[in-house]
Amino acid sequence: AIRMTQSPSSFSASTGDRVTITCRASQGISSYLAWYQQKPGKAPKLLIYAASTLQSGVPSRFSGSGSGTDFTLTISCLQSEDFATYYCQQYYSYPRTFGQGTKLEIK
Amino acid sequence: EVQLVESGGGLVQPGGSLRLSCAASGFTFSSYAMHWVRQAPGKGLEYVSAISSNGGSTYYANSVKGRFTISRDNSKNTLYLQMGSLRAEDMAVYYCARVKVATSGAFDYWGQGTLVTVSS
Numbered sequence: 001a002i003r004m005t006q007s008p009s010s011f012s013a014s015t016g017d018r019v020t021i022t023c024r025a026s027q028g029i030s031s032y033l034a035w036y037q038q039k040p041g042k043a044p045k046l047l048i049y050a051a052s053t054l055q056s057g058v059p060s061r062f063s064g065s066g067s068g069t070d071f072t073l074t075i076s077c078l079q080s081e082d083f084a085t086y087y088c089q090q091y092y093s094y095p096r097t098f099g100q101g102t103k104l105e106i107k
Numbered sequence: 108e109v110q111l112v113e114s115g116g117g118l119v120q121p122g123g124s125l126r127l128s129c130a131a132s133g134f135t136f137s138s139y140a141m142h143w144v145r146q147a148p149g150k151g152l153e154y155v156s157a158i159s160s161n162g163g164s165t166y167y168a169n170s171v172k173g174r175f176t177i178s179r180d181n182s183k184n185t186l187y188l189q190m191g192s193l194r195a196e197d198m199a200v201y202y203c204a205r206v207k208v209a210t211s212g213a214f215d216y217w218g219q220g221t222l223v224t225v226s227s
């Protein structure tokens with residue numbers, strides 16, 4: 001199985017900050033990568049697919065980049081509603097696998 | 108409006124069985140592959156199982172292979188997960204998820220989840 005490793009696992013930031021979350025795959029996955037946002041008690045929400053394509057309805061302050069094994073999710077100007085846990089997921093091969101999550105907290 | 112509504116969760120003893128359902132509406136269910144993903148309390152997301160749009164192909168995580176069976180009834184717009192030989196480590200919120208068109212595995216819609224508790 002392809003292992004997905006996110007960093008950091010958690011960190012604190014302030015409204016208005018620019019933040020970047022990294023996801024590394026244990027082997028090349030081309031651009032078969034998605035990013036999700038999850039808030040407590042809620043289902044995950046798709047933000048980005050194909051590594052860099054913004055899902056319809058997702059604010060443009062979210063962006064994704066990368067291919068192969070290294071990927072990033074960037075939030076250009078944090079809003080209060082962005083404090084949540086973020087997961088990357090590869091869909092290059094089965095089993096589909098998720099990163100362990102990055103919890104973004106208010107500083 | 109696309110909706111996925113899971114049901115069937117509850118308390119079950121170790122070694123017991125449970126069947127989860129996921130009722131779909133607002134889209135042509137028979138055209139989409141569907142998946143189950145679970146999340147243990149306070150933990151991350153874990154992939155469980157997948158089924159193709161016509162039910163002809165299925166996939167299982169090693170952790171559930173031989174114990175869980177995924178199926179679907181396209182005439183009822185419903186996805187199922189039959190779970191057997193349940194263990195404490197199967198306790199989780201189970202989500203059904205739809206695969207986004209033109210991708211092979213990004214999940215664009217999720218249900219609200221149903222909680223499975225495995226305890227004696």
